[in-house]
Amino acid sequence: MTDYLVPALMTGILLYGLARGVDLYDAMVCGIRGGLSTCAQIFPAILVMLTAVTMLRASGAVDLLAHFLAPLSEPLGIPGPCLPLALLRPFSGSGALSVGSAVIAEAGPDSTAGRVAAVMLGSSETSFYTIAVYSAFLGLKNTRYALPAALCADLAAFLMSGLAVRLLMG
Amino acid sequence: MMSRVLVFLLAAALVFGAVTGRMGQVSQATISGAREAVRLLLSIGGSLCLWSGLMEVMDRSGLSRTVARLLRPLIRFLFREDANDAEARAALSQNMSANLLGLGSAATPAGLRAAARLHTLARQQGRGDDSVFLLIVLNTASLQLLPTTVAAVRASYGARAPYDILPAVWLASAVSVAVGVLAARLMKRWCR
Numbered sequence: 538m539t540d541y542l543v544p545a546l547m548t549g550i551l552l553y554g555l556a557r558g559v560d561l562y563d564a565m566v567c568g569i570r571g572g573l574s575t576c577a578q579i580f581p582a583i584l585v586m587l588t589a590v591t592m593l594r595a596s597g598a599v600d601l602l603a604h605f606l607a608p609l610s611e612p613l614g615i616p617g618p619c620l621p622l623a624l625l626r627p628f629s630g631s632g633a634l635s636v637g638s639a640v641i642a643e644a645g646p647d648s649t650a651g652r653v654a655a656v657m658l659g660s661s662e663t664s665f666y667t668i669a670v671y672s673a674f675l676g677l678k679n680t681r682y683a684l685p686a687a688l689c690a691d692l693a694a695f696l697m698s699g700l701a702v703r704l705l706m707g
Numbered sequence: 708m709m710s711r712v713l714v715f716l717l718a719a720a721l722v723f724g725a726v727t728g729r730m731g732q733v734s735q736a737t738i739s740g741a742r743e744a745v746r747l748l749l750s751i752g753g754s755l756c757l758w759s760g761l762m763e764v765m766d767r768s769g770l771s772r773t774v775a776r777l778l779r780p781l782i783r784f785l786f787r788e789d790a791n792d793a794e795a796r797a798a799l800s801q802n803m804s805a806n807l808l809g810l811g812s813a814a815t816p817a818g819l820r821a822a823a824r825l826h827t828l829a830r831q832q833g834r835g836d837d838s839v840f841l842l843i844v845l846n847t848a849s850l851q852l853l854p855t856t857v858a859a860v861r862a863s864y865g866a867r868a869p870y871d872i873l874p875a876v877w878l879a880s881a882v883s884v885a886v887g888v889l890a891a892r893l894m895k896r897w898c899r
Contacts, residue, residue, distance in 0.1 A: 539870045543853070550761050554768040561764060568763025572756030576748060584744040589716040591740030595732040598723035628712050638747055638860045646866035655861055655872050659854030660879035664847040671843045674819050675826050682894035683840040687847035690887030694848070697882045701875035 579631060586632040590625075594639060614699030616650035618643070622657055623695045627688065630663040652706060656698040661691050750863035751856045758855050762808060774807070775800035785845070785888065786825075789838050795824040799842070806845075807852045818846050841891050848887040850880045 554561050593599055599621045607617035615623070618640045626633040637658045644650035664687040672680050724733035765771045778800045783790040790796050798821035805814035825838040854876050862869040 539873045540868060542873065543870055547761060550765055550770065553770050554764040557768040559764060559767045564764045564767050565760035568760035569756040572759030575759065576752045576755060580748050583747060584741060585713065587744040587747065588737060588740035589713055591736040591743060592720040592733050593716050595729060595736035596720040596724035597727040597729055598719050641860055642864050646861040646864045652872055655857045656875045656879050658857045659851055659872065659876035660883055662847045662849035667847045668843055670815065671822050675822055675839065677836065681840065682891060683843045686844045686887055686890040686894055689890040690844060690848040690883045693886035694879050694883035697879035701878040705875045705878065
């Protein structure tokens, strides 16, 4: 089912554009140029975070942490290697992407741990960063319950990631 | 903020590397980590650019506006009387549709516009910033229909069907957004 979704969506978007008389080629090229500048914007953060995270993994600290937290998380359906990802996620998007892709590489993209890591990445956001951006923009001094509510949502996303993979992907 | 996270990660790597005697690997990781970063960017870059292109087509054909219009009932449900304000509604629906399509870079400018408008409305009516907090929580919870970046990472490591995680992502996202909204509603009362 999901195999059909993306190609169908893509074709649909293009056909609709064609029907509305959009210069498809020009629009694609222009949008892709925007995508390139997004890549350029995120690359420095990815490089810094991935280097730091790779060093941390090489030191054995991440494995140790996962080992100690595994008895807590595994009954909840969250594989040990995914825990460092959950801990880093609210602070750093590129850090979480780095840890997540390392988990996917090591455990394999079709393993349970690899799938849970992918679902975690797809279903949560960098809460601290998002709150910082919005409150700085508005000049809010007190975000009151925004942070605890956002962290509740993150926690729900992580717990549900394990459950959803078990329920929907066997 | 990020500087502290970074220093913490590096200090932890140094201490643990020394304790476990794996400083050689830690040293090597400075090179392999940087290489992995390039690899990661290459594996997500193509897909990110492709969807930016498709998003541009959606913008020009008016499909984005249609998606935004479909979100109106949801915005009315979440933001009540603020949804009557045309400016707030337009920015909110743009923010939400960009989030749904997984385009964070397009979602933030619209989100900030919506936040500014909600803040002004709250000021004018002498209310607290609860609608702004709700918007922030919605943006931290990220309801994503098409997690293209993650799918690209999975594909680069040879996933059989990179998008087969979609139903699981939808379920986890939907529950997380619902929990976030509910938590915001409950905490609003406690915080008085």
